[in-house]
Amino acid sequence: MPATGARTLLCNGAQQALAVAVDLVDAAGVQMLVEPITYPGILDLCRRRNITPRAVASDEDGLLPEALERHLHALKAEGRRGAVYVMPTIHNPTTSTLPLTRRDAIVRLCRAYDAWILEDDVYAPLADEGLPALAQLAPERVFYVGSLSKIVSPGLRMGWLVVPPAFAAAAEAILASSTTTAAPLSCFLLVTWLEDRAVDTLMGALKQEAAARRALAETIFADTLPEVRIAGFHLWLPRPLPEADRLAADAQARGLLLLPPRSFALDGTEAAGVRLCLGPPPHAELERALRLFKRLATDASSQRANI
Numbered sequence: 691m692p693a694t695g696a697r698t699l700l701c702n703g704a705q706q707a708l709a710v711a712v713d714l715v716d717a718a719g720v721q722m723l724v725e726p727i728t729y730p731g732i733l734d735l736c737r738r739r740n741i742t743p744r745a746v747a748s749d750e751d752g753l754l755p756e757a758l759e760r761h762l763h764a765l766k767a768e769g770r771r772g773a774v775y776v777m778p779t780i781h782n783p784t785t786s787t788l789p790l791t792r793r794d795a796i797v798r799l800c801r802a803y804d805a806w807i808l809e810d811d812v813y814a815p816l817a818d819e820g821l822p823a824l825a826q827l828a829p830e831r832v833f834y835v836g837s838l839s840k841i842v843s844p845g846l847r848m849g850w851l852v853v854p855p856a857f858a859a860a861a862e863a864i865l866a867s868s869t870t871t872a873a874p875l876s877c878f879l880l881v882t883w884l885e886d887r888a889v890d891t892l893m894g895a896l897k898q899e900a901a902a903r904r905a906l907a908e909t910i911f912a913d914t915l916p917e918v919r920i921a922g923f924h925l926w927l928p929r930p931l932p933e934a935d936r937l938a939a940d941a942q943a944r945g946l947l948l949l950p951p952r953s954f955a956l957d958g959t960e961a962a963g964v965r966l967c968l969g970p971p972p973h974a975e976l977e978r979a980l981r982l983f984k985r986l987a988t989d990a991s992s993q994r995a996n997i
Contacts (some may be wrong), residue, residue: 697853698850699851699862701849701850701865702869703849706849706868707867708731708735708835708851710851712735712739714864720806721743721772722736723743723774724746724774725745725753726747727783727784727961728956728958729782729954731812732810738770751786751789752792753774755795772806774805775810776807777809777810782813782922783926785920785925786919792915797824800828801831802829806833806854807826809825810832812835812836812837815893815897816841829854830855836852837850840923842883843892846876848872848876875922900922900969903923905970907975907980920968924969931960934964946979948967949955966983
């Protein structure tokens with residue numbers, strides 16, 4: 691994504707970049723808009739800042755433009771502006787990727803209602819679609835968050851925030867008041883890997899590994915749980931919140947480590963699901979864990995059908 695150094699901040703991971711973006715739009719007094727099921731990190735940032743986000747409906751392809759327009763229209767009637775948090779490519783946790791038509795529609799609506807966009811694009815390099823970032827379509831109103839931890843190495847806590855030109859000075863001031871800048875040693879390592887093309891090698895290996903783990907998960911779940919969605923390094927099994935809670939508790943009791951379903955759900959949301967990360971374990975251990983989860987999920991589905 692084209693961006694000048696004047697409006698690009700290097701941060702200690704994407705979460706810090708997202709925190710700076712939230713502080714910037716919160717200072718502008720806007721209403722945060724998020725999907726009902728979304729990344730826990732944005733919900734935690736909102737809670738810690740006493741921000742109450744509004745839920746914008748979504749489907750299997752992501753945020754619904756018609757729902758977004760209703761919210762933006764209501765905010766305009768209140769004399770307020772909106773800030774839309776969106777993860778357009780390989781959404782965490784639902785795995786959805788916004789089609790180009792929806793990207794265009796979201797940008798058009800945010801321009802029409804003068805709303806900001808917080809674009810969390812950390813998984814985009816793992817995707818095959820090659821769709822444009824929202825920040826490419828509307829650089830004047832998008833706060834763009836990226837990271838190396840998902841695409842090069844989890845241990846390299848390097849993230850970046852590209853801000854609209856009008857926010858460059860304020861963004862620098864917020865970053866300076868927290869950690870001053872990203873760790874210089876990490877920056878040096880990044881520059882070295884870019885110059886000797888190690889980044890290309892690492893990204894290629896990581897994408898290949900992600901594809902192999904997705905293929906394993908698809909083989910295990912395709913016959914009995916076709917509703918499972920798989921992308922990037924995680925899978926998502928949609929379930930009503932009470933059932934998702936029970937399934938997650940059963941899985942945790944049998945040694946599977948996963949986030950509670952309520953971590954992803956905005957308060958008051960009943961639609962939910964269970965997310966499994968495919969990344970950390972060795973392949974043999976991952977296969978055992980996936981087969982165990984499949985048995986638990988299949989049993990839960992059978993019990994629901996018999997009620």
